Amino acid sequence: MDNSVFTSNYWVFISVFTAWLIAQSLKVVIGIIREKRFNFKWFVGTGGMPSSHAAAVSGMATAFAIHYGLDSPLFALAFMVLLIVISDAQGVRRASGQQAEILNKILDDIYWKKKIQENRLKELLGHTPVQVVVGIIIGIGTVILYWKCIL
Numbered sequence: 836m837d838n839s840v841f842t843s844n845y846w847v848f849i850s851v852f853t854a855w856l857i858a859q860s861l862k863v864v865i866g867i868i869r870e871k872r873f874n875f876k877w878f879v880g881t882g883g884m885p886s887s888h889a890a891a892v893s894g895m896a897t898a899f900a901i902h903y904g905l906d907s908p909l910f911a912l913a914f915m916v917l918l919i920v921i922s923d924a925q926g927v928r929r930a931s932g933q934q935a936e937i938l939n940k941i942l943d944d945i946y947w948k949k950k951i952q953e954n955r956l957k958e959l960l961g962h963t964p965v966q967v968v969v970g971i972i973i974g975i976g977t978v979i980l981y982w983k984c985i986l
Contacts, residue, residue, distance in 0.1 A: 846981065847898040854894035854977035858887035858970055886962040888924050889970030890977070892917040897978040921971075924962045 859878055862885070866877040877883065896913040903909045962970070 844902070846985070847895075847902055850898055850978045850981035851891055851894040851974075853981065854974040855887050855891040857977060858885045858890035858973050861885055861973075862887070882962060884966045884969060885973055886924055886967045886970030888920050889962070889967045890974035892920045892974070893971040894974030894978045897975045898982075901978070901982055921967055925964055925967050 862883045863873070863877045865884055867873055892913070896910065896917045899907065899910040899913045
């Protein structure tokens with residue numbers, strides 16, 4: 836294989852994409868184990884263990900730190916995106932998911948008492964802190980392993 840591909844910027848994209856793919860695949864495996872069935876929504880949906888958003892952005896920040904240095908503008912940008920995505924994943928989106936869960940319970944009460952049928956809101960929007968931390972570990976670990984073993 837041509838080493839120029841691995842020493843160029845391509846490794847950054849490939850390692851970050853791999854971190855995201857590993858996290859998304861783990862969601863599917865965990866879902867199959869828990870529910871004894873396959874659901875394609877686990878691969879493309881949001882929420883769940885681990886956070887693929889956290890894996891991707893932490894991997895990106897790590898790759899930029901390794902490839903461009905901690906003093907580069909690209910690392911600074913990636914780090915700020917990391918902070919925003921993680922805050923959103925376990926903050927805003929998680930709160931929205933909890934509100935959806937409560938609203939769905941209210942809709943269930945209305946349905947059973949007054950026979951009104953409504954669509955359920957999506958409850959798995961955000962992540963718990965543990966799901967985010969596992970995603971971060973996957974992102975950083977994948978990029979470092981890729982950098983150490985493949986480059």
